[in-house]
Amino acid sequence: MDPKNIWITFPELLAWFPLVAGLVAFMIRDERKVRAWAIGASLITLGISVASLLFADNTKHFALNTVSYYWLKYIGSNLTIGLDGMGHMLTALTALAFPLIFIAGGKNSFKNASAYYGLMLLTQCGLMGVFMAMDALIFYFFWELAVIPAYFLCSRWGGERRIQATFKFFVYTFTGSLLMLTGILYVYQHTFGTQFSEHSFAMNAFYNASVDVKDQNWLFWLFFVAFAIKMPVFPFHTWQPDTYEQAPASTTMVLSGVMVKMGIFAVIRWLVPIFPLAAIRFDNIVIGLSVVGMIYASLIAIRQDDIKRFIAYSSIAHIGLMCAAIFTRSHIGMQGVMLQMFSHGLNIIGMWIVADLVEKQTGTRKISELGGIAHKAPALTIFLVIIALANIALPLTNAFVGEFMMFGGLFKFSMIYTAVAGTSIILAAVYTLNMVQKVFYGDTNAVTATMQDIGLSQKFVLAVLVIFIFMLGVFPQPLIDLTKETVTAVLLRFK
C-alpha cells in the first residue's frame, strides 16, 4: 500500500481510541450507560486489533504498522509507536482481555462507575502504548502511565487494606521505573544522533548504542530491577500477593493478565537487546533467581488458604519460568515465552473470574471454608477444571505448548536448572488440584449450600477462554508465525 494514502495507522488507533473512550467514560453519569459504553469501546478496540492482525506482515504492510511524529525534536525523542510480531500479539491480548473482563464483571456494581470504567480504559491505553513504543522515552511515559490509573483503581475500589497494599505496589514500581529512567538517560548519552540532535531515544539508536562491557554490567541491573519488580521475579515479588488480594477483581485481572506481561515484554525488547553482553554474563544469576522463585512460590501456594493469594503465588511461579527461558538465549525457549505470555494472560484471567464468582456468591475466599461447589454449580466447575488443568500445563491445553518449549530451552542451557524447575510442574499439580478438590468437590457446607450456577455472560466469557485454551493447545502455529521474526531478531543480538 502506498504510504501516502494512509491517513491513520493501527498503532495510532490502538493507542488513542482507548484514551478517548476513557475520557468520554468520565463524562457519562449513568452506570448502565457507562458500562455499555466501556464494553462497546473495548469491543471496538478488539476489532481494531483483529484487523491489525490481518495486516501483520511487516514486509508488506510496514507503513500501516508504524507511525512517528516529531515530539522533542532537539533532544532526539519522537513519538514513535509501531507493531512488530510481539507487539501484535500483546496488543491483541490487551484488546481481548478488557471486553472479557468487563463482561465477566457483569452485575458488579461500582460506586462512581464512570470513574471506574474511565480509569480502566486509560489503563488499557497505557498498556497498548507500552507494547507499541519504539522510543525509549515514550516507552517510559507509557510504562508509568499504565500504573497510575491502576493505582487509583486498586486504592479506590479495593478491599479493606487496599490503601497500604496498593501503595506498596506503587512505591515498588515507581522506584523501579526511576532506576530505569537513570539507565535510559545513561544509554542515551552513548547513542548516535539524528539530524536535529546530538543523541537519540529511538529504539534502534539504543540497540546500536556504544555502551562498553563495564557500563553494561551495572546498567543491566538498573533496567532489570524495574522489570523484575513488574513481573515479579523473586525477590522483588513481595508487593504482588498483597496487591492481588486487595485490588478489585477486575483490576487484578488486568494486573496479572496483562500488566505482568509488561515486565517480560520489556526484558525482551528493552533489556536483552540493549545489553547482550551483560545478559550473557548474568544469565546464571537471573535464571537462578527465577528458578528459586518458582519453587519458593509453588511451596507457598500449597500452604495458602486464600484463593486470591493462592492464584497470586501460582502466577509468580509461572512468570519465573518465562523469565528464566528468556535468558537461555535459545530459539525454542524464547518462542515458548512468546506463546506462554499470551496463554498465561488468558488462563489467569479465567482463574480470577472463577475466584471472583465464588467469592461474590459465598462471601469468603478461604479454601478451607468452601467445598462441594460442583454439586451446586456444575457449569462453573467444568470451566474451572479446564482452566485449572491449563494452569498445570496439561497436554492439549495452551500452557503445555509454551511450557514444553521453555523447558526445552532451559534443558539446552543446563540440566540442573531444568531438574529443579521441573519439580515446579509437580508442585503446580499438587496445589492446583488440591484447591480444585477442596473448593469444588466434597460435600457442600453451610457456606456453599446457597450457591447458584453462573449466568449467561459469565458462561460466554469462560467459554471464550476455554476455546482459546484448546485452540492454542492443539494448533499454536499462528502465534508462532506471528512472533517468529521478533524472536529471531532478539537472538541475533547475541551473535
Added chain:
Amino acid sequence: MNAIILTAVWGVLMMLAGAFVKSKSTPKYLAIAGAVLALVVNCMEMNTGMPLLNIEDKNMLATNSMNLTFINIALGCTLLYFLLNGRDIEKVGEHVSEYFALIFFVLCGIGLIATFNTLLILFIGIEIVSIPLYILTGSDKRNLKSNEAALKYFLMGSFSTGIMLLGIAFLYGGSETGSFYIANIISGSAPMPPMIAIGLVLLLISMAFKVSAAPFHFWTPDVYDGSPTVFTSFMATVVKAAAFFAFVRLFENAFGSLQAQWQKLIVVLIVATLLIGNLTAVFQQSVKRMLAYSSIAQAGFMLFAVFALNGLAKEGLVLYAAAYSLASIGLFAILTRMNDYTIDGFNGLGQHQPVLALTATVFLLSLTGIPLTAGFMSKFYMLQAAIHTGKQMWLVIFAVLCAAISAYYYFRVIQAMYFKDSNADSVPVETSSVSTAFKVLLIVTAVLIIAIGLFPSLITDWLYF
C-alpha cells in the same frame, strides 16, 4: 531592565494608593494590572531588545534571553498567584496595599538577581528580596507564630547576608584586577588563590542559605510554617526559584572555570539536602509543613543545575522554576481554603470538591515527577544534565531513590482526598470560599502543567528564539 523599573515604580504607586483608596479590593486589581504590565514590558524587551528607558548601567545588568525568560516566568507565576490568592492576601490584615507593594519590591529584587553582572548588584538584589519578605512573614501581627517566624527569618537572614558580604569582600580583594564584575574575578583555571577560595565558600554558604539547601535549611520549616499561608506560597515558589537562578548564574559566570575544584562541595550539599528534605517530610502531619520540607527536597534537585552547569542544566533550571512554582502555587492556593491544614483535613475532598481534588492531584503528581506533568520534564532535564557531565553517576541514582521517597508523602495527600471519607460533622472546605473563577484558574494551572509536561519546548524555546 524594563521589569525592574516598572516593578519598583509600581511598588511605590501601590504604597501611595494605600493612602488614597478606601475600597479593600482595589489594591488587588491594581496589583494584577501591575503584574500584567510588567509581563508585557518584559516581553517587549525580549522581542525588541530595547529597554523603555535608556539607562547607562555600565554593564552591571545582563539582559540576555535566558535572564529575561526567567523574569517572565517569575512574573507569570506572580500574576497567577495574585489571581488565585488575591482574596486571601486581603484577609491577612489591614494594610492590604502595602502587602502588594512589598511583593512588587520583591519582584524588583528578583529582576536584579536574575540579571546581575557584578557582585554589588547581587548583594543589593538579595537584600531587596529579603527585607520585604521579613515584613511579610510577620504580617499576621497578632499571631505569635508569625512574629516568631519573622524574627527567626530576620536574624538568620541578616546573618547569611553578612556572610555573603564578607565573601564578596574577599573576592574583591583576591581578584587580580580588583573588580566586582563576576566575569573578572577569576582569570584562567589555575589553582584558586586562598582569598578567592575563602570568598567562594562564604558565597556558597550564603546562597545555600537563601535556597534553603541543607545543612543551612533550619530556618525554612519554621518560617514557612509560621508566616501567613499566602505569603509562604510566594516565598516557597517564586522567591526560591529566583534565588536558585542567582545561585546558578553566580557560580557559572564567576567560578565556572574552576568548577572541578568546587563541584565536590555541591555534591555534599545535594546529598544532604535530598536526604534531609525527603526523610523529614515523610514524618510531617501538617500539609503546610510537609510542603516546607518538600521545598527543601525539591531544592536538592534544583542544585543539580549548579552541579552540572551545562546547556541542559540551564533549560532544566528554567523548566524546574516554572514547574515547581506552578504546582506549589496551586497547592498552596488550595491549602489556604482548607479548614484544617493536617493531612487528615484533606479526607474526602474528592467527594466534596472534585475540581479542587483533581487539580491538587495533578499538582502533587507533578511534584512527584510522574510523566505527562511538567514536574517530570524538569526532573528529566536535571538528571540528563547531571548524567551528561559523566561524573558521579551514583549521585543520580541516589537522587532518583529520594524521588521515590517523595512519592510517599505526596501520595498521602492523594490518598486522603480520594480514598478516605471526611468526618461526618465537618467539611474539608467551605463551599462558599470556593468560587467558580478560582476553580477555573486551578484548571488552567493544571492544564499548563500538563502542557509543559507534554511540550517542554513551550518554555525552553524561549531561551533560544
